[in-house]
Amino acid sequence: MSANEDQEMELEALRSIYEGDECFKELSPTTFQFRIGDHEDPKAFLLDVSWPETYPETAPQLTLQAFFNNRISPTTKQDIISKLEEQVEANLGTAMMYTLFEWAKENQADLMEHHQPVKDAATLNPSNETSSPVCSNKKKEKKEQLTxxxxxxxxxxxxxxxxxxxxxxxxxxxxxxxxxxxxxx
Incomplete structure (x- = not known):
């Protein structure tokens, strides 16, 4: 089977498995987003997966760059990606998305064990340390409201x-x- 046939078969399987599941989102036929954990869970994260043309023979691209993940520290993100990449290497050459998503759900606690929530992602500087919060005591001037x-x-x-x-x-x-x-x- 060619890579495109494998991708089509896996895409069809993913659509049937995750139909109606709010955690799974198909952004394009080769790009997916899967939420691990509930919205309210502070240890939840969104995993973005993109298939290259030669997937499943080559590894998919995994990222945690979604805005939802801004409260996760960069070191924790790197730990999650490296552990997921180990799973990708173990499953290389086979349809692995379902296996990867389910493994991430089962191991969410281990993946997020060193997670320290980032209070305000906008205050991060490039050295991954939080700077002192900027005080914003300025009150917005209210416009006069007309009846x-x-x-x-x-x-x-x-x-x-x-x-x-x-x-x-x-x-x-x-x-x-x-x-x-x-x-x-």
């Missing part, structure tokens, strides 16, 4: 372009002159 009546009044004053007509806030000089609105001495 519905005020909004309706504003809309009724505008033309079809949303602009107020020229002189909308001018005093009607003619009315004032007729009513005797001039200052009294």
């Amino acid at each position: 519905k009546a005020q909004k309706r009044k504003m809309i009724s004053r505008t033309d079809n372009k949303g602009e107020l007509p020229r002189g909308w806030n001018w005093v009607d000089v003619i009315k004032l002159s007729k009513t005797g609105g001039a200052a009294e001495d």
Whole structure:
């Protein structure tokens, strides 16, 4: 069998096994995402797998670069990838995705045993240490909120372009002159 036939057969098997499973996501016919653990589980992670053209004769590409994994330290990610790559090497030449996903689910505790949650992934610097958190005591200035009546009044004053007509806030000089609105001495 050619590599493409093997891939098609494994893809069909994965679709039938994981149909309706929210942990499995097929991003393309050769790229998959599998969540190990529940959403609420702090030790859960998303495994991204991509098949090269010659898969299963060559190893698939495994990554943990999904945003979901930002709370996992880089050293823990590297440990997980290296342990998964050992499983890939043991299964090279065969359809291994189901085996790999199930092995990761069964060994999730071992894979995440040294996991120390990263509090804020944005504060990581390249040396994998967390820097002191930046204090953000700035309060956003609130815009003055208009009531519905005020909004309706504003809309009724505008033309079809949303602009107020020229002189909308001018005093009607003619009315004032007729009513005797001039200052009294």
